[in-house]
Amino acid sequence: MEPKISEKVWNPELEKKILKQWEEEKIYDFVPQEDNFTIDTPPPYPSGRPWHIGAAAHYSQIDMIARTARMAGKNVYFPIGIDRNGLPVELYTEKKHKIRMRETDREEFLNLCRNALDDLEAEMILIMKNLGISGDFANYYRTDSEEYRTLTQSTFIDLWKKGQIYLANRPNNYDWVSGTTIADAEIIYEDLPTKLVYMKFKIKDTDQEIIIASTRPELVCACKTIIVNPKDERYTQYIGKKIIVPITNVEVELRTHHSAQQEFGSGAVMVCSYGDQNDVALFRELGLEEIVVIGLDGRMTKAAGEYAGLKPKQARTKIIEDLEINGLVEKIEDIIHRTPVSERSKIPIEIIPMEEYYLKQKESVEKIKKLGQEITFHPTMHKQILMNWLESINIDWPISRRRYYGTEIPIWYCKNCSEPYVPEPGKYYRPWNEKCPISNCTKCNSTEFVGEERTFDTWMDSSISPLFVSKFNVDNEFFNKVYPAAIRPQAKDIVRTWLYYTLLRCEQLTGKKPWSEAWIMGYGLDEKGMKMSKSKGNAIDPLPLIEKLGADTFRFWSASEINHGYDFRCNEQKIESNKKFLSKLWNVSRFLSSFPVIESGTLTASDKWVLSELDNLVKECKKGYDEYNFFIPAIAIREFTWNLFAAHYIEMVKARAYGIGFSDEERDGAIFTLHKTLSTILKLLAPITPFITEHLWKILYSKESIHKQKQVEPENIETQSDITKEITEFNSKVWNEKKSQSLSLKDSIKIEIPKILEPFKKDLKSMHNLVD
RNA sequence: GGGCCGGUAGUCUAGCUGGUUAGGAUACCGCCUCGACACGGCGGUGAUCGUGAGUUCGAAUCUCACUCGGCCCA
Numbered sequence A: 001m002e003p004k005i006s007e008k009v010w011n012p013e014l015e016k017k018i019l020k021q022w023e024e025e026k027i028y029d030f031v032p033q034e035d036n037f038t039i040d041t042p043p044p045y046p047s048g049r050p051w052h053i054g055a056a057a058h059y060s061q062i063d064m065i066a067r068t069a070r071m072a073g074k075n076v077y078f079p080i081g082i083d084r085n086g087l088p089v090e091l092y093t094e095k096k097h098k099i100r101m102r103e104t105d106r107e108e109f110l111n112l113c114r115n116a117l118d119d120l121e122a123e124m125i126l127i128m129k130n131l132g133i134s135g136d137f138a139n140y141y142r143t144d145s146e147e148y149r150t151l152t153q154s155t156f157i158d159l160w161k162k163g164q165i166y167l168a169n170r171p172n173n174y175d176w177v178s179g180t181t182i183a184d185a186e187i188i189y190e191d192l193p194t195k196l197v198y199m200k201f202k203i204k205d206t207d208q209e210i211i212i213a214s215t216r217p218e219l220v221c222a223c224k225t226i227i228v229n230p231k232d233e234r235y236t237q238y239i240g241k242k243i244i245v246p247i248t249n250v251e252v253e254l255r256t257h258h259s260a261q262q263e264f265g266s267g268a269v270m271v272c273s274y275g276d277q278n279d280v281a282l283f284r285e286l287g288l289e290e291i292v293v294i295g296l297d298g299r300m301t302k303a304a305g306e307y308a309g310l311k312p313k314q315a316r317t318k319i320i321e322d323l324e325i326n327g328l329v330e331k332i333e334d335i336i337h338r339t340p341v342s343e344r345s346k347i348p349i350e351i352i353p354m355e356e357y358y359l360k361q362k363e364s365v366e367k368i369k370k371l372g373q374e375i376t377f378h379p380t381m382h383k384q385i386l387m388n389w390l391e392s393i394n395i396d397w398p399i400s401r402r403r404y405y406g407t408e409i410p411i412w413y414c415k416n417c418s419e420p421y422v423p424e425p426g427k428y429y430r431p432w433n434e435k436c437p438i439s440n441c442t443k444c445n446s447t448e449f450v451g452e453e454r455t456f457d458t459w460m461d462s463s464i465s466p467l468f469v470s471k472f473n474v475d476n477e478f479f480n481k482v483y484p485a486a487i488r489p490q491a492k493d494i495v496r497t498w499l500y501y502t503l504l505r506c507e508q509l510t511g512k513k514p515w516s517e518a519w520i521m522g523y524g525l526d527e528k529g530m531k532m533s534k535s536k537g538n539a540i541d542p543l544p545l546i547e548k549l550g551a552d553t554f555r556f557w558s559a560s561e562i563n564h565g566y567d568f569r570c571n572e573q574k575i576e577s578n579k580k581f582l583s584k585l586w587n588v589s590r591f592l593s594s595f596p597v598i599e600s601g602t603l604t605a606s607d608k609w610v611l612s613e614l615d616n617l618v619k620e621c622k623k624g625y626d627e628y629n630f631f632i633p634a635i636a637i638r639e640f641t642w643n644l645f646a647a648h649y650i651e652m653v654k655a656r657a658y659g660i661g662f663s664d665e666e667r668d669g670a671i672f673t674l675h676k677t678l679s680t681i682l683k684l685l686a687p688i689t690p691f692i693t694e695h696l697w698k699i700l701y702s703k704e705s706i707h708k709q710k711q712v713e714p715e716n717i718e719t720q721s722d723i724t725k726e727i728t729e730f731n732s733k734v735w736n737e738k739k740s741q742s743l744s745l746k747d748s749i750k751i752e753i754p755k756i757l758e759p760f761k762k763d764l765k766s767m768h769n770l771v772d
Numbered sequence B: 001g002g003g004c005c006g007g008u009a010g011u012c013u014a015g016c017u018g019g020u021u022a023g024g025a026u027a028c029c030g031c032c033u034c035g036a037c038a039c040g041g042c043g044g045u046g047a048u049c050g051u052g053a054g055u056u057c058g059a060a061u062c063u064c065a066c067u068c069g070g071c072c073c074a
Helices: A014-025 A053-071 A087-097 A106-130 A146-161 A217-222 A233-238 A277-286 A302-307 A312-325 A362-374 A380-392 A458-462 A465-469 A476-482 A492-510 A542-549 A551-561 A572-577 A579-592 A605-626 A631-658 A664-685 A690-700 A721-740 A755-768
Strands: A079-082 A136-142 A165-175 A180-182 A187-203 A209-214 A223-228 A242-244 A251-256 A268-272 A329-342 A350-359 A376-378 A412-414 A449-451 A485-491 A515-521
Touching (some): A014 A106, A053 A515, A053 A551, A079 A106, A079 A465, A087 A106, A136 A146, A146 A165, A146 A465, A146 A492, A165 A329, A187 A217, A209 A268, A217 A223, A217 A312, A223 A233, A223 A277, A268 A277, A302 A312, A312 A329, A362 A380, A362 A492, A376 A380, A380 A492, A458 A492, A465 A485, A465 A492, A492 A515, A542 A551, A551 A572, A551 A579, A551 A690, A572 A579, A579 A664, A579 A690, A605 A631, A605 A664, A605 A721, A605 A755, A631 A664, A631 A721, A631 A755, A664 A690, A721 A755
Parallel strands (some): A079 A136, A223 A251, A376 A515, A485 A515
Antiparallel strands (some): A165 A180, A165 A350, A187 A209, A187 A242, A187 A329, A223 A268, A242 A251, A412 A449
């Protein structure tokens, strides 16, 4: 009997052919029906080469969600988008062309950004396609397209009209390198070394002094009060006294406040505008008048006197020098300080009062908490990230950014009276470059307008992805069918941004939650468990790896190595070793391809046994697939296929399948069981390794794609796992025995078969060439 | 300071509703062409399950303390 499959190994080159077939047959096309399964796919951001291997693993798994849902009989809508707004491409463009954004013509700068994005995007799309992502590539969208930005602006206009947006001058997180305000969500904390300076402040009308410790001595110019803890007895006698601030010689009051920590520094703290968020809160609480000492250019302002024009770091050095000259420094300690840093530009932020637009979010927190409770998180533990974040929200969301490559804020201002004009929704506006749609100011009738130059925080765009893909405001019928989405897959580091903002925005705009399930994945780390980054040089480029090994090997690695929700390590050698399993599957199939596929057969004890184990496997896989945890089926399938089916069952029935020494009925029982088992394995594996399973399926079982099949359901056969142990142990015993006697595996041997294995006697005898 | 998660052989990991000779993968070593597969088969080395205490007849598994690592929030 000749096998239908002649090649001895799975050739990843075949993936290209299969990909083409899928494309031609349009097997993943989406036509909305009454019930749909919408995936709110994360649009990846093309920020540079190479694309992150962890992201490639992530998208592979998102595709497994889609395929699992399809095989469960769901009508899957799997949109593909590319996120193209925001700071990273601006920084990339500035570096690439050695230019400064603010010194470049805006239109020209935008074009350079667009070109950079196009290049990077092309490679990402290529990788996604090669990975076998079964998304809707024909209609892939971009968040910087006219349609997308129209929606972003329309939702802004809608919320403006509802009174959810306001303009306010407030101390804000300011990233002076990017020259823009950023939201709390865009701040990360880093432990950075700094100096804690103990300064001497004179107490007025006495010759006494108190010690103030600060990491920001340059802010003495903006010091408005000194606080100590009310329980701190060291300072009781000074409460209410005037203190002379060195350098400026301004008098400030010493008062008590519970936020002063007795253990930190000297226990007395200077409150300046603004060293940190606590200062902001204190200025507000105590009604202090702020002094702006750091300007938008990131340098000291005139208010800093002789230090004006210096960068804060330079001013700090200078001030410390000056204080030392005057004997006003008691000591300086080197400490590690948890410093707020801009997530994008990685520099410590300053807190500077600026006028920005805000979207109300504080009053939505309780509602969002409730929505969060209604959403199923996979894994459950990551819901906590959202809840912790909600607990810490205490200001509204500043949404305006002083950058170019983003969705423009659609507002014009009357040149005469400054009255803002917000246009009608449904159109894409670029106020910095376009005439105001009305000719006269609604308030003063003046005819001259100035367009707003700022753009939105990119999360204003990303946070409406479920609305965009469901054609909100554009096609109501479509919207009603596909919204809310079924699931939001995403990485865990953007729970407080993307996930939270999406909940907020969708709730504000539709009153409904955007999805019923959230699926949260961990980070991809390097082989030592360190974060991968281009600067560290430990980034792995996924593209050559996928081209060399094939998508299925990569995907199987992703499924079998990544326990859902936890961080995972990426190691090329490990990825490569997964090829072995595909090879095993290929050769099992190659063997089976020599036997005809038959509909039924008389089952022997061995057949019934392996089918009961197969049913256990189906149950186990279902458990994993039900919660979109592919680790469970991947491990279980590999274990069953390799260590049970191939190692034991196939060896046991080989002779029977060939019909040597067995009746036709017995032979057919084996052949039937072999094919039933393999076809089940293929279907179970199809969401994880779509290529090889498709190829084998079509050769062996059907012209119709495996990805059009329904997933196998458990038959609830009574388990025989006790027997499994007996069988595998007996086989091991025989193999060991032959080995110790230096016999070849085909040589005959005399070994007693245990009583419990009596029903399997004939198969075992032929397998091991046992003699009585 | 608070929260979440984790610490099982060189590496990754399963087991954690208490009783397993602690399972698998990978790496390593040895032997082997047996009518699918050397990207294979068989066998082997390798884990006092982070540390300490408690509960229990019995703990990797439950409780507490400590410790280390990662992340998040003050």
